[in-house]
Amino acid sequence: MAERKVSGGLKLLLELGPVAAFFIGYVKLKGEVFTFGGVDYDGFIVVTAAFIPLMLVCTGILWALTGKLSKMQVMTVVLVVVFGGLSVWLNDERFFKMKPTMIYTLFATILGFGLWRGESYLKTLMGEVLPMEQAGWIILTKRLALFFAALAVLNEIVWRGFSTEAWVNFKTFGLTAALFLFFMTQSRIFAKYGIEKPDEEA
Incomplete structure (x- = not known):
């Protein structure tokens, strides 16, 4: 199926809407107990x-x-179903809390494997929308792999050492803010290694 354009606002809603709904639902239902079967x-x-x-x-x-x-979107959904399903099935919230650890560990491992082969899998995902020299992609990929590994460790620390409420806030706001800040701080790489797209006008 050929890729089609969709408005940025709608795409953002579909990607972040479930996370926002999870947070709102938890705030409303925390402390409540429901009996099924x-x-x-x-x-x-x-x-x-x-x-x-x-x-x-x-x-x-x-x-x-x-x-x-994207492959990352597919992997994220699979891990949500697997770890979220285990939490519901076993009535144990720990599995769902481990999900970000698994996601970031997987991402770090995939990026690291690509680097080991001398490739940047990040370039494969983002190269069309963010043209950049190969050296820049390698540097950015190394940093992002380490960053994902750090997030995986941080998630383990938060869910094991703090309350469920603290973890929900961390997952909803902390991880999102951390990713945003990471890419904001990489502006020098984009400026140094970025490639200007040629004008498409005839």
Whole structure:
């Protein structure tokens, strides 16, 4: 299926909407206990159970509109289903809390494997929208691989050492802000190694 353009606002809504809904749902249901089939589930598990199909629906809509999903998007959805499903099935929130660790570890490993082969898989994903010399991609990929590894360790520290509420805030705001700040601080690489796109005008 050929890739199609979709408005930036709609794309952002489909990508971040489920995360925002998870946070709002948790805030409203934290401390609550719900009984299904004679088993008690706290608000976190109930919100997780709702988050999984919402994530699948939004990702499916995004795929239907654009005709394409990145490998990272696919892997993220798979891990959400696997670890979120385990949390709901076993009534144990720890599995869902481990999900960011698994995602960032996987991303760091994939980028690291590419670097070991002398390649930048990040360039494969972003090269068309962000033209840059190979040396710049290698530097950025090294930094991002280390950054993902650090986020994986940080997630383990937060979910194991702090409350569920602290982890939800960290996941919703902390991780998002950290990714934003990381790319903001890489402006020198973009300025030094960036390649200007040729004018498409005839």
